[in-house]
Amino acid sequence: MSMYHTRSVTELSAMLQAGEVSSVELTRYFLDRINNNDDKLNSFITVSEEMALSQAKACDEKLKAGNAPALTGVPVAHKDIFCTHGVKTSCGSKMLDNFISPYDATVVKNMREAGVVMLGKTNMDEFAMGSSNETSYYGPVKNPWNLDTVPGGSSGGSAAAVSARLAPAATGTDTGGSIRQPAAFCGITGLKPTYGRVSRFGMVAFASSLDQAGPMGQSASDCALLLNAMAGFDEKDSTCIEKDVPDYSADLDKPLNGLRIGLPKEYFTHSDGGMNAEVETVIKTALELYRSMGAELVEIELPNSSLSVPVYYVVAPAECSANLSRFDGVRYGYRCENPKDLNDLYTRSRGEGFGAEVQRRIMVGTYALSSGYYDAYYLKAQQLRHLISDDFKKAYQQVDVIMAPATPETAFNLGAKSDDPVAMYLSDIYTIAVNLAGIPAMSIPVGFANSNSGKSMPVGMQIMGNYFKEAKLLNVAHMYQQQTDWHTRLPEEFKA
Amino acid sequence: MSLEVDEVKKIAKLACLNVAEDDIQSYASNLSNILDLVEQMNAVDTAGVTPMSHPIEAVQRLREDIVTDFNRRDEFQAIAPLTEDGLYLVPKVIE
Numbered sequence: 001m002s003m004y005h006t007r008s009v010t011e012l013s014a015m016l017q018a019g020e021v022s023s024v025e026l027t028r029y030f031l032d033r034i035n036n037n038d039d040k041l042n043s044f045i046t047v048s049e050e051m052a053l054s055q056a057k058a059c060d061e062k063l064k065a066g067n068a069p070a071l072t073g074v075p076v077a078h079k080d081i082f083c084t085h086g087v088k089t090s091c092g093s094k095m096l097d098n099f100i101s102p103y104d105a106t107v108v109k110n111m112r113e114a115g116v117v118m119l120g121k122t123n124m125d126e127f128a129m130g131s132s133n134e135t136s137y138y139g140p141v142k143n144p145w146n147l148d149t150v151p152g153g154s155s156g157g158s159a160a161a162v163s164a165r166l167a168p169a170a171t172g173t174d175t176g177g178s179i180r181q182p183a184a185f186c187g188i189t190g191l192k193p194t195y196g197r198v199s200r201f202g203m204v205a206f207a208s209s210l211d212q213a214g215p216m217g218q219s220a221s222d223c224a225l226l227l228n229a230m231a232g233f234d235e236k237d238s239t240c241i242e243k244d245v246p247d248y249s250a251d252l253d254k255p256l257n258g259l260r261i262g263l264p265k266e267y268f269t270h271s272d273g274g275m276n277a278e279v280e281t282v283i284k285t286a287l288e289l290y291r292s293m294g295a296e297l298v299e300i301e302l303p304n305s306s307l308s309v310p311v312y313y314v315v316a317p318a319e320c321s322a323n324l325s326r327f328d329g330v331r332y333g334y335r336c337e338n339p340k341d342l343n344d345l346y347t348r349s350r351g352e353g354f355g356a357e358v359q360r361r362i363m364v365g366t367y368a369l370s371s372g373y374y375d376a377y378y379l380k381a382q383q384l385r386h387l388i389s390d391d392f393k394k395a396y397q398q399v400d401v402i403m404a405p406a407t408p409e410t411a412f413n414l415g416a417k418s419d420d421p422v423a424m425y426l427s428d429i430y431t432i433a434v435n436l437a438g439i440p441a442m443s444i445p446v447g448f449a450n451s452n453s454g455k456s457m458p459v460g461m462q463i464m465g466n467y468f469k470e471a472k473l474l475n476v477a478h479m480y481q482q483q484t485d486w487h488t489r490l491p492e493e494f495k496a
Numbered sequence: 497m498s499l500e501v502d503e504v505k506k507i508a509k510l511a512c513l514n515v516a517e518d519d520i521q522s523y524a525s526n527l528s529n530i531l532d533l534v535e536q537m538n539a540v541d542t543a544g545v546t547p548m549s550h551p552i553e554a555v556q557r558l559r560e561d562i563v564t565d566f567n568r569r570d571e572f573q574a575i576a577p578l579t580e581d582g583l584y585l586v587p588k589v590i591e
Contacts, residue, residue, distance in 0.1 A: 098575075099575060100575055102568065102571045102572055102574075102575065194552070195551040195552060196551070196552060196554065209549075209550065209551065210551075235559065238556050238557055239550065239554065239556070241552065241554060242557075304540070306536075307536065307537060307539075307540060309533065310533055310534045310535070310536040310537045311537060313530060313533060313534055314534055314537070321511060325512070328512075329577060330576070330577070330584050330586055331572075331576055331584060332572075332575045332576055332577075333577075334577075335577035335578070339586075339587050340587065341587050341588075341589075342586055342587050342589050343512075344514075344587070345586060345587055346512045347512050347513060347514035348514045350511075350512055350513050350514070351513050351514030351515060351516075352514075354513070356519075359511075359513055359515070359523070360523065360526055360527065360530070362511050362513065363504070363507045363508060363511055363513070363523065363527060364527060364530050364531070364534075366507050366510050366511040367499075367507050367527070367531075368534075370507070370510060377534070379547055380537050380538075380542060381537060382547035382548050382549065383542035383545040383546070383547050383548075384537055384540060384542060384545075385547075385548040386545055386546055386547065386548040387540070387542070387545060389548060389551070421526055421529065421530060422529050422530060422532075422533050425530075425533065436551075437551060438550075438551020438552050467552055
């Protein structure tokens with residue numbers, strides 16, 4: 001039996017094009033892997049076996065005919081936040097447990113047109129609100145590196161599935177770190193593009209001014225291939241940017257001589273909630289490798305970064321309370337039994353359909369936007385957001401990219417933070433500022449540390465770039481991955 | 497910042513959420529903690545700072561007001577909890 005799960009998307013794509021493997025064979029291989037392993041991880045909500053095999057069959061015909069796009073026949077998993085025509089799109093919520101989407105998200109459509117086969121839909125925190133995948137209506141996802149720990153969130157199912165190679169790659173979304181934090185916890189590569197680079201159409205909205213979709217894969221070169229298919233202008237998303245999509249694979253091998261890497265002193269601190277010492281050692285080793293490759297390390301300041309978490313917990317809940325008002329028990333989604341009047345229908349459908357964390361955020365947002373509080377909360381937060389984003393603009397006058405840990409510590413144990421929302425929120429302390437500013441950022445695996453669960457767990461390093469500099473980030477990440485093999489390591493239990 | 501039980505009930509009402517009486521106290525304490533976190537914003541003077549409405553200062557596009565999709569009522573209503581003759585059904589509103 002060929003070990004297709006040890007192959008990157010880049011390799012699988014070449015094998016498909018050369019006719020060394022068929023898409024049906026490959027798709028069946030990964031469907032079997034999911035069937036045999038996912039009871040341990042719970043990384044999928046829906047496996048769309050029949051559809052996958054029929055898509056694969058069509059891809060094989062295109063491959064035979066010649067001139068098929070690069071990703072033709074490659075099986076990929078979609079986060080269950082993306083609407084998929086005819087397939088359940090639950091967003092990890094009881095509210096949408098019965099929702100069969102009547103249309104495709106633009107990301108799904110773009111990727112299908114690029115030849116991708118959909119294996120199924122991955123588990124996630126309910127409505128993408130969470131940092132551990134424990135708020136899912138379908139139960140928590142387990143981290144493949146240690147089944148007692150969380151995979152991170154909200155794209156925890158996608159991260160775990162790629163980490164255990166149940167899928168060669170997956171899509172995710174990132175509102176405050178939901179691609180980068182799970183990528184870091186599960187030892188994979190994830191990219192959150194610039195706000196507006198990828199269409200949000202058909203992606204269930206959480207916080208519209210922060211949400212952005214991106215690829216989660218084994219390597220930077222895989223993420224480049226996926227982003228080539230995902231990105232692009234879409235008339236159906238009014239915040240999508242009308243700007244040409246470069247070939248993200250073109251500059252991957254550019255040498256890093258003279259690259260200026262900014263290290264924000266606010267991120268490299270051990271004070272309250274700061275970086276774990278073992279994580280720091282691993283990050284510093286990675287930075288040294290960059291120095292040896294010709295990069296220059298420069299200390300920079302992001303003075304307002306400490307305000308990111310408080311600002312985020314005004315902006316995101318405020319926007320979520322508005323976005324989630326559409327769930328009314330009338331047009332689609334969950335409806336309570338025997339409503340006695342219209343108000344009872346609304347309030348009970350929502351009270352029973354949404355989980356506790358979603359209700360908390362709706363309430364925080366409702367409070368922040370309620371009469372008399374707007375200036376003190378939402379307006380203040382939007383002003384601070386400007387200052388946070390100005391910090392980045394100033395920094396990028398001095399440096400090409402900024403590096404920092406993706407998370408203060410490695411994956412924590414299941415249940416460790418689930419009773420303390422604020423402690424959970426602070427686990428995203430290094431990722432949130434990026435969303436507030438709208439800049440792109442990646443997380444790449446750079447080693448292992450024993451910081452939390454008593455077991456050696458992956459450490460993710462974050463690489464942040466200026467607006468629309470995704471190609472630069474991918475190049476910087478790829479060159480590191482040419483010198484190291486962290487990104488090719490597999491969790492023991494899922495090697496075979 | 498500490499929210500009282502009555503305030504939480506008011507917020508839940510505004511948010512159209514039916515919150516069980518037993519859960520109100522824990523929501524009050526969670527929400528108070530979150531608002532404490534948010535209070536840190538007050539440490540910075542933002543007088544005169546323009547609020548940021550779009551991450552890359554882009555202006556929202558407008559489109560021509562023309563039909564771009566066809567009628568798919570039956571398909572959309574197939575996923576509704578309760579419909580009849582093309583209408584969404586809700587409990588009686590007017591006696």
